[in-house]
Amino acid sequence: MAAYINRTLSLMSGDGPHNRPPMPNVIPSLRNSHDASPLQIFVKAKKKINDVFVDIEDYVKDTVAYMHALEDKKIIVEQDSIKDVEAFMLKVKGIRDVLTRDHMKVAFFGRTSNGKSTVINAMLRDKILPSGIGHTTNCFLQVEGSDTQEAYLVTEDNTEKQNVKSVGQLAHALCKEKLNESELVRVYWPRDKCLLLRDDVVFVDSPGVDVTPNLDEWIDKHCLDADVFVLVANAESTLMVTEKNFFHKVSTKLSKPNIFILNNRWDASASEPEYLDQQLANEQEEVRRQHQERAIDFLVRELKVYTAKEAEDRIFFISAKEALQARLQEQGQGSHTPLVEGFQTRYFEFQDFERKFEECISKSAVKTKFEQHSQRGKHIASEIRSILDKIYESAQRMKEDKLSDKKQVHDKLNYTEQQLILVTHEMKDKIRHMVEDVEQRVSTALSEEIRRLSSLVDEFSLPFHTEPLVLNVYKKELHLHVENGLGSNLRARLSTALALNIESSQREMYDRMEKLLPEEKRRVMITVLPRREPFEILYRLNCDNLCADFHEDLEFKFSWGIMALIQRFVGSNKKSKKQLNYLNNRPYNYNPNTSIPMSPTDYEFNTSSTNSSLIGSINADDWSFLSRVALASMGSQGTIGGLLLAGFMFKTVGWRVIAVTGAVYGALYLYERLTWTNKAKEKQFKRQYVQHATKKLRLIVDLTSANCSHQVQQELSSTFARLCHLVDEATGEMDVRLKDLEIEIRSLEEAAGSAKVLRNKANYLSNELDLFEDAYLRSQH
Numbered sequence: 032m033a034a035y036i037n038r039t040l041s042l043m044s045g046d047g048p049h050n051r052p053p054m055p056n057v058i059p060s061l062r063n064s065h066d067a068s069p070l071q072i073f074v075k076a077k078k079k080i081n082d083v084f085v086d087i088e089d090y091v092k093d094t095v096a097y098m099h100a101l102e103d104k105k106i107i108v109e110q111d112s113i114k115d116v117e118a119f120m121l122k123v124k125g126i127r128d129v130l131t132r133d134h135m136k137v138a139f140f141g142r143t144s145n146g147k148s149t150v151i152n153a154m155l156r157d158k159i160l161p162s163g164i165g166h167t168t169n170c171f172l173q174v175e176g177s178d179t180q181e182a183y184l185v186t187e188d189n190t191e192k193q194n195v196k197s198v199g200q201l202a203h204a205l206c207k208e209k210l211n212e213s214e215l216v217r218v219y220w221p222r223d224k225c226l227l228l229r230d231d232v233v234f235v236d237s238p239g240v241d242v243t244p245n246l247d248e249w250i251d252k253h254c255l256d257a258d259v260f261v262l263v264a265n266a267e268s269t270l271m272v273t274e275k276n277f278f279h280k281v282s283t284k285l286s287k288p289n290i291f292i293l294n295n296r297w298d299a300s301a302s303e304p305e306y307l308d309q310q311l312a313n314e315q316e317e318v319r320r321q322h323q324e325r326a327i328d329f330l331v332r333e334l335k336v337y338t339a340k341e342a343e344d345r346i347f348f349i350s351a352k353e354a355l356q357a358r359l360q361e362q363g364q365g366s367h368t369p370l371v372e373g374f375q376t377r378y379f380e381f382q383d384f385e386r387k388f389e390e391c392i393s394k395s396a397v398k399t400k401f402e403q404h405s406q407r408g409k410h411i412a413s414e415i416r417s418i419l420d421k422i423y424e425s426a427q428r429m430k431e432d433k434l435s436d437k438k439q440v441h442d443k444l445n446y447t448e449q450q451l452i453l454v455t456h457e458m459k460d461k462i463r464h465m466v467e468d469v470e471q472r473v474s475t476a477l478s479e480e481i482r483r484l485s486s487l488v489d490e491f492s493l494p495f496h497t498e499p500l501v502l503n504v505y506k507k508e509l510h511l512h513v514e515n516g517l518g519s520n521l522r523a524r525l526s527t528a529l530a531l532n533i534e535s536s537q538r539e540m541y542d543r544m545e546k547l548l549p550e551e552k553r554r555v556m557i558t559v560l561p562r563r564e565p566f567e568i569l570y571r572l573n574c575d576n577l578c579a580d581f582h583e584d585l586e587f588k589f590s591w592g593i594m595a596l597i598q599r600f601v602g603s604n605k606k607s608k609k610q611l612n613y614l615n616n617r618p619y620n621y622n623p624n625t626s627i628p629m630s631p632t633d634y635e636f637n638t639s640s641t642n643s644s645l646i647g648s649i650n651a652d653d654w655s656f657l658s659r660v661a662l663a664s665m666g667s668q669g670t671i672g673g674l675l676l677a678g679f680m681f682k683t684v685g686w687r688v689i690a691v692t693g694a695v696y697g698a699l700y701l702y703e704r705l706t707w708t709n710k711a712k713e714k715q716f717k718r719q720y721v722q723h724a725t726k727k728l729r730l731i732v733d734l735t736s737a738n739c740s741h742q743v744q745q746e747l748s749s750t751f752a753r754l755c756h757l758v759d760e761a762t763g764e765m766d767v768r769l770k771d772l773e774i775e776i777r778s779l780e781e782a783a784g785s786a787k788v789l790r791n792k793a794n795y796l797s798n799e800l801d802l803f804e805d806a807y808l809r810s811q812h
């Protein structure tokens with residue numbers, strides 16, 4: 032390598048060994064373009080991975096917000112998952128913090144006064160660290176870039192920033208502090224002043240390895256994160272055991288440390304030109320070869336960190352002092368001291384070291400620092416992806432469940448509505464039939480009871496008296512007796528059968544409707560519906576009003592009297608006429624086919640008007656003209672007529688027959704007159720009452736039966752209406768449930784959609800990190 036450099040330099044300069052080397056400012060610089068610097072690999076990689084982590088940070092924040100939103104929406108998200116992702120937030124923040132602090136760290140080791148500080152200064156192109164006699168570094172000095180315009184230092188014990196304007200001040204400050212040899216003093220130097228610092232290279236100068244036995248402590252404290260170790264050896268002597276020992280220890284703690292060996296003070300080995308001859312040159316070459324061999328042997332065989340070929344590229348023969356001097360002159364600083372023979376070669380080798388060092392530190396730092404960040408980033412992305420996968424799957428599952436719930440509810444709702452229409456039709460029919468049946472039964476039963484009215488009246492046993500006041504009371508009681516008797520007889524005949532019928536109809540309604548109701552509503556139905564007391568029809572037979580117009584006729588009437596005979600003759604005619612008249616004037620026109628339910632007003636009717644018309648019909652004088660004439664003549668001229676008839680009879684039949692007939696007739700009259708007692712009057716009264724009540728009651732048969740059927744209809748309709756109400760409530764609840772389900776399904780769809788988007792973002796971020804690894808980590812091997 033060195034030979035190659037020598038040859039190249041000779042070709043470049045055209046100088047012989049005796050010529051002065053050209054001025055440093057004409058030496059081609061490897062750092063013409065800042066972007067071409069290998070350090071840019073680290074800088075760009077750092078920027079790239081930082082950008083990816085900014086995305087990851089946003090991504091984790093979005094995911095946490097998303098998961099909290101799911102929590103709010105009551106979509107099941109495991110608390111542990113949320114905590115996991117929240118923990119990632121802290122992790123990413125931690126990685127970003129580390130990333131901002133990530134730098135390339137180079138640690139310089141070697142014995143005291145080998146020129147470590149001078150090498151650092153030469154690389155930094157400035158006299159930053161004090162060097163030389165009296166300025167032995169007695170602690171760890173770390174030089175790193177700062178964004179401030181002023182340089183300052185911070186010690187471990189004193190975090191206060193101490194301004195450092197010059198090397199003198201720094202040396203003074205270092206002297207002032209009572210420093211332990213393994214203590215770290217951080218020197219912050221304005222980045223703008225130095226390219227290496229700007230590119231995040233951190234330099235660590237150490238006390239000489241020969242001055243301390245605490246190598247382990249040093250390594251643990253300051254070296255484990257170093258990307259490159261530079262051993263500054265003295266070219267005037269061979270590698271010392273202490274120097275070697277240090278790296279042995281390092282290699283036990285770090286698997287494959289990057290080591291450069293700088294044989295410094297190589298200028299001191301160069302002879303003054305006037306004494307330089309071929310023999311000396313050969314000797315120098317021999318020294319170099321020996322140093323090289325030993326160093327290679329150390330790296331290859333002892334430390335086992337490189338192959339022989341790799342090791343060649345890690346060993347340099349330089350003069351840090353000259354390099355620093357040349358660079359200071361380049362910047363117009365420092366004195367123009369004459370440069371000794373071979374400077375160019377050494378300077379070029381120094382630059383070569385710098386280039387290789389930059390490449391090495393850049394790649395190493397990218398690998399050691401960013402590889403683990405990238406791995407962690409990928410781990411975070413994959414963990415979050417699997418959490419999101421779970422959420423996505425469970426959201427999809429829940430959505431499927433909700434969809435099937437929705438279908439079920441929808442089907443149930445449709446079914447219930449259809450069934451309700453069907454059942455309503457059937458129940459209407461049923462109620463109509465029931466109503467007709469009840470009407471029919473009540474009508475028949477009442478008619479029969481009316482026919483048996485006389486026996487009911489006969490059962491009335493209150494003492495009878497013709498005295499008007501007593502008779503009035505008697506009548507009232509009789510009304511009541513008839514009313515109660517009829518009522519209880521009807522109840523006895525009908526109630527059980529009707530109640531059974533109604534109950535069975537109601538039971539059928541319950542059964543039919545129960546099937547349409549959900550479980551919880553069924554329980555409500557049980558509490559709401561079945562009546563505690565069985566339904567009973569009220570037979571409203573208001574005899575008091577109905578027979579209010581009854582006027583008894585308790586005057587004695589000889590049954591064989593002429594009036595009675597005429598009446599008897601006319602009576603049969605009148606009866607048939609009256610029946611006809613009644614049929615033509617049905618008081619109540621109830622149509623059982625009217626719709627259900629009926630309002631009670633449908634059944635109202637004007638009792639008084641009906642009664643009056645009935646009474647009117649009863650009072651209507653249907654007697655024939657002939658009868659009227661006969662009756663009138665009999666009534667007014669009865670006595671004269673009787674005498675004429677007697678005279679006529681006397682002449683034709685003979686007095687004996689007449690006398691016998693008269694006697695019999697008289698005896699009959701006498702007999703009837705004598706038997707016209709209170710008992711006979713009561714009987715007559717009851718007969719007249721039965722006649723009257725029968726007429727009146729017959730008129731209200733239809734009305735009563737309609738009324739009863741109406742009661743039944745009301746009962747059944749209201750039961751059905753209550754059941755319908757329950758079903759309506761249930762369908763209403765189903766509607767609400769459907770709407771709720773739709774909202775839930777939409778929300779689950781959104782949740783699944785967002786989970787998918789976030790999951791894809793995790794893939795994207797993983798991919799970005801893969802690309803990063805491809806670009807900066809894998810291509811380096």
Ligand code: GDP
Pocket residue numbers: 141142143144145146147148149150161162163164166167168295296297298299349350351352353
């Ligand atoms: P450190 O103790 O290892 O940091 O050594 P310094 O950098 O302080 O250097 C000690 C002395 O060696 C200083 O006086 C330097 O000027 C001198 N020195 C450093 N490098 C070279 C070099 O390459 N050639 C010569 N001749 N002297 C050097």
